[in-house]
Amino acid sequence: GENVEQHPSTLSVQEGDSAVIKCTYSDSASNYFPWYKQELGKGPQLIIDIRSNVGEKKDQRIAVTLNKTAKHFSLHITETQPEDSAVYFCAAQNNNNDMRFGAGTRLTVKP
Amino acid sequence: DGGITQSPKYLFRKEGQNVTLSCEQNLNHDAMYWYRQDPGQGLRLIYYSQIVNDFQKGDIAEGYSVSREKKESFPLTVTSAQKNPTAFYLCASSFLNTEAFFGQGTRLTVV
Numbered sequence: 001g002e003n004v005e006q007h008p009s010t011l012s013v014q015e016g017d018s019a020v021i022k023c024t025y026s027d028s029a030s031n032y033f034p035w036y037k038q039e040l041g042k043g044p045q046l047i048i049d050i051r052s053n054v055g056e057k058k059d060q061r062i063a064v065t066l067n068k069t070a071k072h073f074s075l076h077i078t079e080t081q082p083e084d085s086a087v088y089f090c091a092a093q094n095n096n097n098d099m100r101f102g103a104g105t106r107l108t109v110k111p
Numbered sequence: 112d113g114g115i116t117q118s119p120k121y122l123f124r125k126e127g128q129n130v131t132l133s134c135e136q137n138l139n140h141d142a143m144y145w146y147r148q149d150p151g152q153g154l155r156l157i158y159y160s161q162i163v164n165d166f167q168k169g170d171i172a173e174g175y176s177v178s179r180e181k182k183e184s185f186p187l188t189v190t191s192a193q194k195n196p197t198a199f200y201l202c203a204s205s206f207l208n209t210e211a212f213f214g215q216g217t218r219l220t221v222v
Contacts, residue, residue, distance in 0.1 A: 001170065006153070031208070032208050032209070034210060034211070036213075041216075042215060042216070043201055043203075043213030043214050043215050043216050044154070044201070044213050045213070046210045046211070046212075049210060089153060089154065093208060095208060096161065096167075097141075097142040097159060097161050097205070097207055097208060098156075098159065098167070098169075099144065099156070099159070099211065100156060100170075101146070101153050101154040101155075101156075102153055103152060103153035104152070104153045104154075106151075
C-alpha cells in the first residue's frame with residue numbers, strides 16, 4: 001500500500017518568515033494530494049489540495065507544489081502568523097479512495 | 112446543518128469489553144474512513160468504505176470491525192482483541208477522490 005513520509009516533524013519559525021513542509025509518497029497511482037491543519041483536540045481541516053495533473057497551486061499565503069516524477073510534494077506558507085501554529089498533515093489518495101497520511105509537522109510561529 | 116458527527120466525544124472502556132464508536136454524515140458522501148491518532152503521531156488508517164456494504168482494511172485493522180449498512184453511517188467497533196485501544200479516533204467522509212471532511216473525534220480510554 002501507499003507510504004507517505006513527512007518532514008520535518010517539528011518546525012519553529014519567527015512571525016513573518018516562511019515555512020516549508022515536505023512529503024514523499026510511494027504509490028505512483030496516487031493522484032490526489034491534500035494538506036490538512038489540525039488544532040488541538042479537533043479533527044483536521046483541509047487547507048489546500050492538488051491533483052496529479054497540476055504542478056503548483058496557490059491560495060493567498062499558502063502554496064503547494066507537486067513533482068510526480070520524484071513523487072514528492074511540498075507545502076509553503078509565507079508571511080507566517082501566530083495563528084498558523086498547528087499540526088499539518090499531508091496525504092496521498094488513489095482512485096480507490098485509499099487515503100494515507102504523513103506523520104504530521106508541528107509548526108510553531110513565534111511572535 | 113450538513114456535516115459529519117462522531118459520538119461520543121469521550122468514551123471509557125473496561126478491559127475485555129467491546130465498544131462501538133458512531134459516525135454519521137449527512138453530506139451524501141460515498142466514501143467514509145476511520146483513522147486512529149496516538150499522541151504526537153499521525154493518522155493511521157483503520158478501515159475505509161467507498162460504497163454501502165463494502166469496506167477495505169487499512170494499515171491497522173486488527174482488533175477493529177466496521178459495517179456500512181447505510182450510506183450515512185459507518186460505525187467502528189473496537190473489540191477486546193485490540194490490545195492497546197486507548198487513542199483518539201477520527202472519522203471522515205468524502206465524495207470519491209475529493210476533500211475529506213473530518214468529525215471532531217472520539218477519545219477512547221481503557222480503564
